[in-house]
Each structure stands twice: as structure tokens, then as C-alpha cells.
Amino acid sequence: MCSNKTSLTYRDAGVDIDAGNRAVELMKESVKRTYTPGVVGDLGGFGGLYSLAGHSMSDPMLVSGTDRVGTKLRLAIMMDKHDTIGQDCVAMSVNDILVQGATPLFFLDYIAVGKLDPVKVAGIVRGVAEACEESGCALLGGETAEMAGFYDNDDYDVAGFAVGIVDRPKLITGESIKAGDVILGLPSSGVHSNGFSLVRKIVFDHKQLSIDTEIPEFGKTLGEELLTPTRLYPKAVLPLIEQELVKGMVHITGGGFYENIPRVLPKGVTAEVDVTTWPRLPVFTKLQEWGNVAWPEMYRTFNMGIGMILIVDQNDVETVKENLGNRGEAVYEIGRIVSGDGPVVLKGAEFDA
Template identity: 85%
Template structure:
């Protein structure tokens, strides 16, 4: 008996292999610009290869970190702007491994989409590649998964991981932190990539704003302000790490000041932070005002304008600040380490001091 049924293809099921190949071709040049001397091979292999030859260390250790972008992605999708969200993905992992003294070596990304748009995916990966290039690490590989029926058309997720290297004797652990040490803060570029579930509730649900609404205090639209990419800190901090001038570092991500600072403190000391010591970015003032958010909750959720904290000895503080300022980096002395068992004490402004 003859059958007239037409064969079903992978494309019929919602997965377009040709579109995937086109996306790879569009992003290839951006990826190759990130290659460092350690990269072995080229884009398209089953696994990324990286040689550790040339790293003359007494006891080399690899440091890895992984993260995604979270619900900030919804802003990129709403604005149909996808060329900066890759920086958020890289920054969340690269900044995390940096705090342990690691020099970033390479990064791998994972992009999952509902329907593969080659231009959209290439824009995402170009953002990843640009952030890798700025951080001095190679975009060693990645994966694009077209998941028809799982994500809606236009929806996607981005995640990745970074690997860095540090000589064990130079590993930054915070163990030597003691009372009298100085807390320095490096400014953030904005909200970065944490707290966006609260941000979206305040901005779009409670305040009723749209992404194209202009807020005078921002000097730009709501969407432009909130989509500002997470700052990358390797260029600012690696020269200090190499000089062994940093005793402890804190990447202010989810959990804000209260949850992140204690992760680097030894027992018996606390961090006293003066929130008057740096300019508060308008976006945080407006979020607090619009949502009537308690100030402790703000500092538990957001970076509040400080994205990276350095803890240095009092003897080194002036030299560290001078080094950063000579390289055009803003830096604020925001507090001191004291003896005590309450890990973080915030004072100033709405904290009664």
C-alpha cells in the first residue's frame, strides 16, 4: 500500500539548523577578537581548548564562577535591544572570580531561545565578546539552544561561566583582614543585574511607567537607565591584585551590602560603612521613593552605587587610591573594619547618623 505522507523535518518541529549556522557566522569575528595566546583551535569545536603554558606560578589554581542575567532580560526583550545584555552575563561571573585574586582566562556562554533569530543571537554574543575583550579573557566557546515550545518566540535566557587563574600564595581570602583596615568602594554603573524582580514591580506595576518614559532625574528613558550594563572591574582591580595590595574584595550583587560583605570577613571583625561617603545614583533614590522601600531593604537588595569593595590596610590605602585615580578610576573611602560581631553596620543618611 502506497503512502503519500510528507516527511517531517527538524525545521517543521521548530528548530532551524540553518539559522543557527547563520548566527555563528555573524558572531565569528567578534568571538575571534577575544582570543588570547592561550586559546588552542578555533570556533566550532566540540570543546574549547586553552593552554596554561606561560603561567609561571608556584601553585596555580583555577577559579571558576557561573551566573545568568536574571529578569533584567525582560527589559532587553521589551526594548528589543540585545547588544548589551551579554556584558551583564560576563560581568556577573568575571567580577566574582576577580574577588579571589584570579586573572580571567576564558568564558563560555549558553543562549537558549524559543525561535532562533540569527541577528538577535549574534547581537547577544557580540555583547558577550565585547565584555570578554574588555576583561582580557577569551570567549572560548558556547552553545545556542533553540527550544521550540519551551520559550515563546522572542524570549530567551543567557547564562555562562568564567575561569581564571591565581597562584595559591596570592589567593585573596580575607583571612588577614583586621580592625583598622580601610574599606574602599568602586562605583557601579547602575542597578547592574540584581533585584530586577523588585525593580519591575516598582517601575511598571506600582509606578505605571513604560520603558520609553523619560525620567528627568535619569536624563534618559526608563528602559535606557535600567538596561545600563553591569560594570566590569578587571581593568581597575587587577593591577592592585598584582601588587598584592588588597586583603579582601566584595562584589556587591544579590544580597547587597548585608549579605555580601560578611562573606569575606574573618570572625571577630565587622565592617562599618558610611553611606554618605559616595554619591547616590538617582535610580536608587527614585526606586526607594516610588516603592516606599525601607532603606535597609534597599541596601540588602541593590548595590546602591558601589559595585566592588576593596579592603586594604590603612598603610596602603593612600597608595591604592592614588593608583586608581591615576588610571582615571573613581574610588571612595567608605568605611573601616572594626572589632565586633555584627558583620555590617551602615550609618549615615537614613540610618540615624
Template identity: 65%
Template sequence: MAENKQTNLTYRDSGVDIDAGNYSVKLIKDSVKATYRPEVLGDLGGFGGLFALNSGKYKEPVLVSGTDGVGTKLRLAFMLDKHDTIGQDAVAMCVNDILVQGAEPLFFLDYLAVGKLDPQQVATVVKGVANACKESGCALIGGETAEMSGFYSDGEYDIAGFAVGAVDKSKIITGDKIKAGDVLVGIPSSGVHSNGYSLVRKICFEVKGFDGSEKFDELGGKTLGEELLTPTRLYPSVCLPLIEKYDIHGMVHVTGGGFYENISRILPEGTGVSVNADAWEMPAIFKLLQQWGNVDWHEMYRVFNMGIGMILLVSSEDAKSIQADLAAKGEKSYIIGEVVEGNQTVEVKGGVFNE
């Protein structure tokens, strides 16, 4: 009777390459360490990231946390095989969210799940995360790269992040101070950011049949793919000095839900907001998306940021000083509306709504 010889299986045979994982860590180590703040303890590779809160900086420190992903914008990264910007999207969606409550981002952790681990691809994505953390002033103190063979297709991945910030309890921005007569200071977005991409993909790649390589005069020489992969803007370095200096009554990160959902969620009872759509120049990409998809304008302002990524609700007096401070740093800003009496409703007027 012949001897039955069984092959010795390894983890690599099942689709998980431990050596590739170790190599990817080696490739990103310098980028990660470049984000460290003085409060970071230990080194990359521990079971948990350590961060010693500077208690002398806060009287009553409150930790503010947020988590998010990039959504279906990832499909464009796969389609165009461009992975150097998507990490910034993951960071921005988290740090911008905790910023609006007055928090300084302290540290960030990322989670990256892949089908087959490509160390160079992982390094490209995580370097984008690290660069965005450094620009936001927060440390990248940990993360996880999971190789999930058979779950994601080769070359595809998902990324999510988790940010923690701190603010003094007395300085938390809740929206409670918002009152009729306040004005809205809008700070421009860098483009579509990371929301509405299911609709973007429907319009561009199903309805119009584009492949991302198309060029349009309105986009200033960028291909459609380059425009759509422009990373979400990071607002901490712009807004933290304003939070320190002024009495900010409310802040809005314009993400999924656009103007209608995001502004209304911070309004106290008895107030509403009137937005003047003529106050800023709408980026060309939004006009093109509306035309290509024949999307109702109300729907556009309900889904996209339309060129305004961050909104500060402040007194009219402070608004003038805030705009002057921003202009001195080369930052554009616009008075895009006012707070009125109402029932936590948002109305968008002007521009296309009058056509």
C-alpha cells in the same frame, strides 16, 4: 482504497532551524576570534574549547571558576527589544566574582537558549558577550546556542555564562587577613547592574505602570529603560593591577544581597564592618526606586549595590596609595567604611539612616 500519503517531517517543522543556527555562528565568528589570547588553541566550532595554561606565569596555579546568569533583567531587554548590553551583564557577573579571589579571568563560555532562533538577535547578544570578554582580557572559547521551540516564547531567551581564571595559590584572596582597622575602598557601579530586578520590575512596571520610555530629570536625559539596561560594570582591568601591586586583604563584588550579605561572607570571626553611607553620591536611580516603591532603606542596601559595585578591604596606608593609583587613571573611589571588632556583622550608618 486511497493511498495514505504521510508528509515527510523535518527538524525545521518542529521549530528547530539548523540553517539559522549555522548562520548565527557565521555572524559571530569574527567577534569571538577577536577575544582570543595566545593560549587559545584551535578554532570556533570544535566540540570543546582548548586553552593552554601559561604555566611559566604561576608557581602554584589554582583555577578559579564561576557561573551566573542575568536574571529577570532579561524581561526589560524583551520589553524594549534591546539586546546589545545583556551579553556584558552575563560576562560581568562571572568575571567579577572570580576576580574577588585574586584570579585573572582566562576564558569564558556562554549558554544561550532561545524559543525561535533569530540569527541577528543571537549575533547582537553574543557580540555583547565578546566585547565584554575582550575588555576583561579573557577569551570567549566556546558556547552553546540551543533552539528550544515551545519552551521559550518567540523573541525570548535566557543566557548564562561560565568563567575560569587563575591565581597563584599564595596570592588567593580569602579574607583571612582582614582585621580591625582596615578600611573599605569602594569603586562605583555603573547603575543597578544585574541584581534586584524582580523588585525593580515590581516597582516600575506594576506599581507605577511605566513602560520604560519615560524620562526623568534625575536620570540626565536617559529614558528609564536605558538607565535600567545599563550593563554591569567590568572590574578586571581596574582591579587586576591593584591586586598585583598591593596586599589586598579582601574583595567584595556587591551583587544579590547588597551590602549586608556580600560583605559579611568574607569577614573572619571577630570582625565586623561599619559602612558610611555619606561617603559616596548615591546614583539617582536608587533614590527614585526607593520613593516609587516606598522601600525601607535597610531593604535597599540589602538588595542593591546603591552605587558601589566593588569593595577592597585593605590597610589604611595602602588605601591612600590605591586611591592615588585609581585617580591617576581617572577612576573614582571612596573610603566607605572601616573594619571593626564584631561578629561578622555589617552596619550601615549616615545618610538616609539618620533621617
């Protein structure tokens, strides 16, 4: 029998605790800048603490949402650019809880890596923190997991969840939506974080383009356009929610218009959307052209330039438009709520039989 007396360490197994500690030190200042009055304690505890003492509501409710960036991360890894992907992670959850009328309170992230690079992880977290600041919520905590042998050294995944608060009487459920209500659309910043499996299939497999390819219609490289972070909507929408001007909201994510709009509609009504009422971003025109993608598939997969939908009473339309316009926010009147239980109807030359 042979005896092997070599003393193994966690680092020998691929996990560097010192690198993890270094990453925490690098991200501390970014995280602290997000702290709001409700935050209790400091970074480094086993759990994040948040006090609700300052919220005077008749029936406060917490609203939570969770998501991940998805395969858009592959582009960030290919470009070795990691400082904006955190905004995608925050936006996917914060925008989701916003549609129910919730004011974001705090966010927690989860980053899993093959090999921990403290500077790279700190850059990712910096993007998360900046998005939290813009959304008015605290980055309350998170987890960085070094998973040697599970992920390749350069690979990583980013996920997180947001928690917000709303007074139950002001909860946005969509139940009061009726025929005659107006559908308003707030523009997206680009592809956001949905449909990237199809995007990658089109640009890399089908067209065999490089991320460094200059696309004249974009005024930038393909990679730069596709990595444009998901827009954050709290600043634009919360003032409208506070004035109770919104009957229903829809975050256009995976499933596009066809799958997401029905989620907020009560029985007996459906939506008619005129796709000619807002400017189509060049990225969607090129993706459709490059992949010869059917238009219904485009509107089922992508946001097509509209990232958030507001459904408002026809008597409040001008008030909402004026409110948004005074704050420099673009808004488009894109459709109507009509009687019926059928699927969402999209109108425009692309859909004319």
C-alpha cells in the same frame, strides 16, 4: 487504519539548523577578536581548548564562576535591544572570580531561545565578546539552543561561566583582614543585574511606567537607564592585586551590603559602612521613592552605587587611591573594619533611629 506519510523535519518541530549555522557565521569575527595566546584551535569544536603553558606560577589554581543575567532580560526583550546584555552576563561571573585574585582566562556562554533569530543572537554574542575583550579573557566557546515550545518566540535566556587563574600564595581569601582595615568602594554603573524582580514590580506594577518614559533625573528614558550594563572591574583592580595591595574584595550583587560583605570577613570582625561617603545614583533614589522601599531593604537588594569593595590595610590606603586615581578610576573611602561578630552596620541619616 490510516497511514500518514508526511515527512517531518526538525524545522517542522521549530528548530532551524540553517539559522543556527548563520548565527555562528555572524558571530565568528566578534569571537575571534577575543582570542588570547592561550587559545588553542578555532570556533566550532566540541570543546574549547586553552593552554596554561605561558603561566609561570609556583602553585597555579583555576578559579571558576557562573551566573546568568536574570530578569533584566525582560527589559531587553521589551526594548528589542540586545547588544549590551552580553556584558551583564560576562560581568556577573568575571567580577566574582576577580574577588579571589584571579586573572580571567576565558568565558563560555549559553543562549537559549524560543525561535532563533541569527542577527539577534549575533548581537548578544557581540556584547559578550566585547566584554570579554575589556576583561582580557577569551570567549572560548558557547552554546545556542533553539527550544521551540519551551520559550515563547521572542524570549531567551543568557548564562555563562568564567575561568581565571591565580597563584595560590596570592589567593585573596580575606583571612588576614583585621580591625582597623579600611573599606574602599568602586562606583557601579547603575543597577547592574540584581534586584530586577523588585525593579519591575516598582516601575511597571506599582508606578505603571513605560520603558519609554523620559525621567529628568536620569537624562534618558527609564528603559535606557535600567539597561545600563554591569560594570566590568578587572582593569581597575588587577594592577592592585598584582601589587598585593588588597586583603579582601566584595562584589556587591544580590543580597547587597548585608549579605555580601560578611562572605569575606574572618571571625571576630565586622564592617561599618557610612552610606554618606559616596554619591547615590539617581536611579536608586527614584526606585526608593517610587516603591516607598525601606532603606535597609534597598541596601539589602541593590548595590546603591558601589559595585566592588576593596578592603585594604590602613597603611596602604593612600597608595591604592593614588594608583586608581592615576588611571582615572574613582574610589571612595566608605568604612572601616571593626572588632565584633555582629551584622554589617550601615550608618547615615536613613539608619538613624
